[in-house]
Amino acid sequence: MLLSMENITKAYGPVKANTDIGFTLNKGEIHALVGENGAGKTTLMRILYGMEKPTSGTIRIRGVEQHFATPADAIKSGIGMVHQHFMLFPSFTVAENIVIGREPRSGMGFNRKAAIAEVEALSRQYGMPVDPRKKTSACSLGVQQRVEILKVLHQGADIIILDEPTGVLTPLEVKELLVAIKRLAAQGKSFIIISHKLQEIMDVADRITVLRDGRVTGVVEAKDTDVEQISRLMVGRDLVDMPRTAPEPGEAVLEVKSLTVPGDKGKPLVNEVSFGVRSGEIVGIAGISGNGQSELIGAISGLVDIGSGQVLLAGKDVTGTPVRKIRELGLAHIPEDRYQWGAAKDATVVENGVMGHARREQRYGMLRGRSIRSMVEDWVKRFEIKTGSLDTKAQFLSGGNLQKLIVARELAQGTPFLIAAEPTRGVDVGAMEIIHGELIKKRNEKGAILLVSSELTEILKLSDRILVINEGRIVGELSAEEATEERISLLMAGGKQA
Amino acid sequence: MEQFLDVSLFNSTLRMVTPILLAALGGAICSRVGLFNVGLEGLVLFGAFFAIVGNYITGNVWLAVAFAVLCVMLFSLIFAYLSIHLRANVIIVGISLNFLALGLTSFSLRAIFNVKGAYYDKNMQGLPAIDIPLIKDIPWLGDVLSGHSPLVYLAFLLIFVFQYFLFRTVSGFRLLAVGENPVAARSLGIKSKRIQYGAVLMCGVLCGLAGAQLSLGQVTMFTENMTAGRGFIALVATMLGQSNPLGVGASSLLFGFMDAVSIRLQGLSLPTHFTMMLPYVVTLVMMLFFKDKSYMQEARKANESSR
Numbered sequence: 177m178l179l180s181m182e183n184i185t186k187a188y189g190p191v192k193a194n195t196d197i198g199f200t201l202n203k204g205e206i207h208a209l210v211g212e213n214g215a216g217k218t219t220l221m222r223i224l225y226g227m228e229k230p231t232s233g234t235i236r237i238r239g240v241e242q243h244f245a246t247p248a249d250a251i252k253s254g255i256g257m258v259h260q261h262f263m264l265f266p267s268f269t270v271a272e273n274i275v276i277g278r279e280p281r282s283g284m285g286f287n288r289k290a291a292i293a294e295v296e297a298l299s300r301q302y303g304m305p306v307d308p309r310k311k312t313s314a315c316s317l318g319v320q321q322r323v324e325i326l327k328v329l330h331q332g333a334d335i336i337i338l339d340e341p342t343g344v345l346t347p348l349e350v351k352e353l354l355v356a357i358k359r360l361a362a363q364g365k366s367f368i369i370i371s372h373k374l375q376e377i378m379d380v381a382d383r384i385t386v387l388r389d390g391r392v393t394g395v396v397e398a399k400d401t402d403v404e405q406i407s408r409l410m411v412g413r414d415l416v417d418m419p420r421t422a423p424e425p426g427e428a429v430l431e432v433k434s435l436t437v438p439g440d441k442g443k444p445l446v447n448e449v450s451f452g453v454r455s456g457e458i459v460g461i462a463g464i465s466g467n468g469q470s471e472l473i474g475a476i477s478g479l480v481d482i483g484s485g486q487v488l489l490a491g492k493d494v495t496g497t498p499v500r501k502i503r504e505l506g507l508a509h510i511p512e513d514r515y516q517w518g519a520a521k522d523a524t525v526v527e528n529g530v531m532g533h534a535r536r537e538q539r540y541g542m543l544r545g546r547s548i549r550s551m552v553e554d555w556v557k558r559f560e561i562k563t564g565s566l567d568t569k570a571q572f573l574s575g576g577n578l579q580k581l582i583v584a585r586e587l588a589q590g591t592p593f594l595i596a597a598e599p600t601r602g603v604d605v606g607a608m609e610i611i612h613g614e615l616i617k618k619r620n621e622k623g624a625i626l627l628v629s630s631e632l633t634e635i636l637k638l639s640d641r642i643l644v645i646n647e648g649r650i651v652g653e654l655s656a657e658e659a660t661e662e663r664i665s666l667l668m669a670g671g672k673q674a
Numbered sequence: 675m676e677q678f679l680d681v682s683l684f685n686s687t688l689r690m691v692t693p694i695l696l697a698a699l700g701g702a703i704c705s706r707v708g709l710f711n712v713g714l715e716g717l718v719l720f721g722a723f724f725a726i727v728g729n730y731i732t733g734n735v736w737l738a739v740a741f742a743v744l745c746v747m748l749f750s751l752i753f754a755y756l757s758i759h760l761r762a763n764v765i766i767v768g769i770s771l772n773f774l775a776l777g778l779t780s781f782s783l784r785a786i787f788n789v790k791g792a793y794y795d796k797n798m799q800g801l802p803a804i805d806i807p808l809i810k811d812i813p814w815l816g817d818v819l820s821g822h823s824p825l826v827y828l829a830f831l832l833i834f835v836f837q838y839f840l841f842r843t844v845s846g847f848r849l850l851a852v853g854e855n856p857v858a859a860r861s862l863g864i865k866s867k868r869i870q871y872g873a874v875l876m877c878g879v880l881c882g883l884a885g886a887q888l889s890l891g892q893v894t895m896f897t898e899n900m901t902a903g904r905g906f907i908a909l910v911a912t913m914l915g916q917s918n919p920l921g922v923g924a925s926s927l928l929f930g931f932m933d934a935v936s937i938r939l940q941g942l943s944l945p946t947h948f949t950m951m952l953p954y955v956v957t958l959v960m961m962l963f964f965k966d967k968s969y970m971q972e973a974r975k976a977n978e979s980s981r
Contacts, residue, residue, distance in 0.1 A: 248863030263858035265851055276851055277862040279844045286844045 177239070178203045178366055179224075179335055184233035186219055193219040194230070195390045201335060206357060206367045208377040208398075211387035211410055212604040213574040214562055217370050220387070221337050224368075225257045226250035237335075251277075256333030258324040260340040260602075264312050270319075271295040271308035274327045298326055302363070304356055318349030325356070329365075336360075337368045342376055343602050346464045346630070347665065354380045372604050374403045375633070386410055411606050421620065423640040425454035428488075429506075429593045429624035430476070435485035437471045437648075444483065445471040447648040455592060458615065458625040460639030462664050465630045468648035470512060473597050473628060477509050478502045490592060503532070508589040510582055512597035512628070514575070518582045521571035525563050526552050528570050528578075529585050555584035559610055576607035583611050587618060594618060597628040612638060632661050646670045683938055684818040689892055690937075691930025692822075692829045693718060693901075696884035697908035698926050699829075699836055700877035702917040706840065707873040708853040712768025713753055714881060714912075715905025716775030721746045721885015723779040726793060726896040727786065735799050735890060739825075743882035749775075750878030758870050772905070780898045792897035800894035801825060801887070823891040825883055832880075836919040849873060884908075903954065904933075910957045925960070932956045 179201040186194040194216045201207050209217050222228040224235065226244030235242050237253050244250045247257075264273050271291045280290035295308040304322045312320060321341065328336050338357075342350045357367055357380055371377050377384060378398060386394040386409040394409040408414055430453040437446035446468045453459045463469055474480030476487055478499040486495050494502050503509075511517035519528045529552035530537060537548050552566055559580040563573055570578055583599060596615060600608040615638060619625055629635050635642055642659050644652040644667035652667040697714045704711035711717075721742045728741030753771055756762040787793045801823035810820035840846040852859045852866040859866045888904070889896050907929050915921030932953040939949040 246863060247861055251863060257861075259861065263855070263861045265854045265858060267854060268851070272847070276847070277864060279847060281844055284843045284845070286842060286847045 177201075178205075178237065180236045181220070181224065182234050182236070184220065184223060184235075185231045186216075186223060186228065187231045192390050194223070197233070197387070197390070197392055199385055199392075201366050201368060203334075203366055204361050204364050205383065206361050206369065206381050208369045208371060208381035208384045209387065210371065210374065210377060210384060210406060212606045213576040215387040215410070215604075216390040217387055218339070219390075221257070221339065221368070221370065224250065225255060225337065251331050251333070254332060254334040255337070256328030256331050256335070257337040258321070258328060258339065258341060260343065262320055262324055264320055264323060266311075266313035268312055269308065270306050270310050270312055270315065270323050273312050273323050274298070274306075274308075274330050276327070278331060294330070295326065298330055302326070302329060302356075303359060316349070317344045318346065318352065321345065321349070321353060322356075325360075329360075334364075335366050335368065337370070339370045340372070340602065341369065342371065342373060347632070348464075348669070350376065372602070372608075374406055374605070377406070378403060388412055407605055410604070411609075420616070423457045423619070425457040425640070426622060428452045428454050429490055430626065431486075431488040432476065433486040433488070435472070435475055435487065436483040437468070437475050437480055438483040443648075445648050446475060448485070449645075449648070449650050450485075451643055451650060451653075453593065453624045453626050455624045456619060456622045457640040458619050458627050458638050460635040460642045461626065461628045461645055462632060462635045462642055462668060463630065463645035464668055467645050467668075469597070469628050469630075469645060471648075472645070473509075473512070473595055473626075476626070477507060477595060503589075503591075506591040506593050508532075508586040508591040508594045510586045510594070510596045510599050512601070514579055514582055514601075519570045519578055522569060524567045524569055525556070525561075525573070525581060526566045528581060529555065532585065532589065551588070555581065555588065559584045559614075560606075576603040579603050580607055580610060583614060587614055592622075593624045593626070595626045595628070598630065599627070600629075600631070600634060632664055635659075635664070636661065644668055681814060681817045683934055685821070686937065687927070687931045687934040688818065688822060688826055690933040691926050692826045692891065693884040693888045694904055694908045694911060694929055694933075695829045695923060695926035696825070696832070696880045696887065697905055698911035698915065698922045699832055699919060700880035700884075701909055701912035702915065702919060702922045703836070703849075703873045703880075704877045705912060705917045706850060706853045707870045708856060709757055709764050709870060709874065710768075711753065711874070711877055712765050712909065713750075713771035713775075713905075714768075714877075714908050715901055715903065716768075716772035717746050717750060717753075717878060717881035718885045718888065718905045718908070719772075719775040719779055719899070719901045720749050721882040722889035722900055723782065723885070723896055724882075725886035725889045726798075727782075729798055729890065729894075730787070730795070733799075735801055738890065739801075739883070739886045742886045743879050746882035746885065747875055747878035750874050750881070754871050754874035758867055758874070776899055779896075783896065783898065792895060794895040798894050801891045823887060825887040825891055828883070829887075830923070833919045833923040840919065881905075907933075907953060907957055910960060914960050928960075929953055929956065 177200055181197065181199040184194050184197040185192065197220060199220065211217050219228065223230045226247045226249050242253055274295050275291045280287045280294060292308045295306065299306050304326055306319060306322055306326065312323060315323065325336070341353060345353060354376065361367060369377065369381065381398045384396050384398055384401065384406060385392060386406060388410060432452070433450050435446055435449045436444050439445040449472060451459070461469060471480055475482050478497055482495055486493060488494065489502065490506050492505060494505060515521060526549055530543065530548050534543065537544050549566060555561065556563060561577045561580045563577060586594065599611050599615065603611065615625060627635065627638055636659060640656050642654045642664065643650050644664055646668060654663065697718050701711050701714050724745040725738050725742035728738035729735060732738060732741070749771065753767055756767045757764045783793055784790060803821045804824055806820045810816040840850060848864050849869050851864060852869045856866045888900060911922055911925040911929055914925040936949040936952040940946050
């Protein structure tokens with residue numbers, strides 16, 4: 177037994193984040209840790225990585241009891257962590273990022289040549305190619321992740337914790353990562369993977385530990401289980417399969433006519449795109465992120481300048497119309513980056529909730545405090561948003577709960593048209609179920625929804641029609657019946673429709 | 675023209691540039707650890723004042739410099755504690771430090787020396803001028819380069835010391851890391867607070883030296899608000915030089931030159947108030963040039979993504 181955590185309890189005042197948790201890891205094992213947001217996975221890993229002290233319980237590594245006061249202690253004991261948000265220095269080179277903390281020296285100096293040689297050797301040994309001289313900010317997210325893993329390996333880690341490793345990667349990068357993890361495990365490294373993506377977990381993990389409300393609800397061998405069982409252990413009940421009725425599309429709500437958004441280097445980011453969304457249907461846009469989806473959404477919602485083409489909303493030409501006007505005409509928008517576009521992290525739950533509603537919720541220029549609070553309170557109940565209070569700052573909400581708040585806020589606009597961009601990115605299954613349910617409800621109530629997602633399962637689950645975008649062009653359209661993961665993947669990667 | 679661009683103009687450029695350069699290097703170190711120190715002006719003013727006080731008490735010019743450095747380190751410790759430990763807004767802390775310096779030095783001038791406006795004692799020794807052997811015998815160049823206070827030589831030497839430190843040593847590398855992404859640095863077990871404190875204290879040392887050069891190097895006196903915005907010019911030099919020691923050196927030289935020119939122009943019977951504007955006009959013009967401080971922007975982005 178390489179690692180064992182026994183009876184770990186962590187209490188923050190009266191609240192217990194972890195209760196009597198046991199967790200073990202063998203050499204060469206890939207062990208997944210799953211659970212909803214707030215189930216205690218992150219707390220448990222922070223304890224293991226020396227960022228938090230457990231209230232009680234012991235950690236043993238190779239049978240020897242350990243007490244980690246800081247991450248530096250954990251690193252010394254061979255534990256490495258790749259954080260969900262990368263801990264990289266963008267202006268440093270790849271080699272500098274990997275050796276930092278254990279730089280090869282010559283006297284007082286930092287021997288960069290030796291650093292490059294070390295990184296090259298490491299990258300060859302573990303079969304993870306990187307260019308050590310390249311600036312990290314110039315690397316794709318997939319390569320940045322590789323840099324993170326190599327950094328941890330350079331620190332001499334035997335136990336590698338990966339927190340939501342696939343959240344920002346393209347499907348191809350995910351595949352590469354999973355292969356690399358398996359290879360490293362075969363070379364004797366052990367992994368703990370925290371993830372929401374159960375399918376990936378099933379693909380890669382040997383064993384799965386499920387947490388719910390700070391307790392272990394199951395430890396299962398991956399080969400003896402399936403996604404349904406894991407979901408049940410996570411949520412504590414059966415997930416209801418959403419009833420899907422056949423779409424009854426009405427008149428066109430959104431029409432996009434040969435829309436083009438110019439790019440910096442001559443090549444347009446959105447290239448002659450035409451499509452429509454009718455009331456009572458969900459149109460999904462599938463594509464690897466960075467293929468023009470952001471610009472397309474921006475152009476429709478008035479955030480990005482349009483080169484040529486036309487956008488019609490409810491029959492009115494809104495091309496070049498200010499954002500506020502477009503929203504008043506009937507657009508709501510769940511933005512793709514909830515921190516950058518969707519919420520203000522220093523503002524409270526109520527303040528975030530009233531954004532976009534402020535003009536309605538006012539009298540003589542003053543906000544109507546009581547009615548706003550009761551409105552937001554309703555959302556908190558209906559969407560099961562876990563928050564300390566209505567006055568908790570948004571930054572203290574977990575990603576999933578903040579996302580539910582944003583979805584609630586935008587749905588409450590009651591507009592005929594909704595853009596839902598990556599509505600469940602980094603969100604746990606429970607929250608995902610609620611958000612998906614609400615989107616389908618809106619569609620059944622004759623709403624028109626444009627769903628943009630890089631998550632194929634989401635596209636397939638929700639969409640009535642699927643458009644595939646590649647390098648700014650719509651390269652294919654599939655109905656819900658004819659769409660399969662394979663066909664969409666092929667189109668996404670730029671292949672011709674078979 | 676020939677008369678205008680003579681030896682003494684360049685000679686005085688070197689003298690004028692020294693306080694700006696020292697303070698700007700201090701500012702660069704601070705901004706490299708992610709603390710934008712607007713308080714340079716105040717710290718230099720403190721340095722100038724305490725150098726005179728030190729000289730008055732000890733009667734020894736070297737002890738006076740040491741006293742100035744020590745006192746300014748103390749004040750920069752206030753900056754460090756407020757902005758690192760209490761996480762106060764660095765701009766506000768810096769600005770209040772400037773006003774504190776202005777008020778405290780003017781007040782102490784009266785309390786200690788019983789004078790108003792300026793303190794001057796003709797028996798007081800300034801920093802000695804040192805001739806560099808060999809170089810001083812080169813015609814023209816010797817007159818420009820030689821015969822300055824030791825702080826002038828030190829300032830120029832420090833450009834290269836800092837350049838080496840930041841970009842060639844392990845400690846410098848870690849300092850840069852702390853500035854670029856403090857969260858990531860902490861996750862690697864790098865003691866980021868300690869490094870930030872060190873940088874701010876170093877900045878204090880440099881500002882102390884800058885002040886000492888101002889009140890003991892050029893003249894041997896202290897006048898109220900004698901920095902007259904040089905700390906702010908140093909701040910601009912920091913930004914213009916992108917917090918690179920070499921760049922900071924170059925931009926400081928430019929501003930020091932303008933400073934010397936403005937004094938020279940006064941001799942050509944141009945109105946004083948007009949010529950005194952010159953360095954600041956150049957500062958404003960220079961502002962147009964740093965539209966993209968790329969490394970700062972990258973650092974900011976990094977902080978967002980690793981929230």
